Amino acid sequence: MGGAAYPANGRAVQFEQVEVYGGWNFAAELVNAAYYTAYKMKQYGMYPSLAGSNNPVNATLWSHHDVSMYLGGTDHTDPDNYWSDRAWNYFGSGYNMWDFTMLVNYEYALLQ
Incomplete structure (x- = not known):
């Protein structure tokens, strides 16, 4: 058993990330994750x-x-700290699910 547990596992395709080091590796990991998701x-x-407070069901x-x-x-909170820490350390900026959503949307549009 893995993933996010019930009730999430039956609702979604999922992937796990490993912690990478180096700005290029981190950026590549995010792009690969966004492409796979899209x-x-x-x-x-x-x-x-x-997902968010305005749209948790759909x-x-x-x-x-x-x-x-x-x-x-x-009760997990990943990938929040990992993404935020790496983005700050390598690029001097933040990174969160909103940013990832924009990247997924970009990759999705390329698949059209």
Whole structure:
């Protein structure tokens, strides 16, 4: 058993990230994750829609933290700290699920 646990596992395609080091590796990891997410969403006829307090039921793009906040069954907060820390260390900026959603939307548009 893995992933984000019930009830999330039955609702989504998921992937796990490993912690990488180096700005280029981190950027490449994010682009690869966004492409994979967009590709799978396109394959299943889904459009990227970020989970949040206004859209927890119909959302198609969830972090483990979003699952904890809106669905329960877990108390994890990833990838928040990992993304934020790496982005700050390598690029002097933040990075969060909103940023990832924009990258997924970009990759999704390229698949059209």
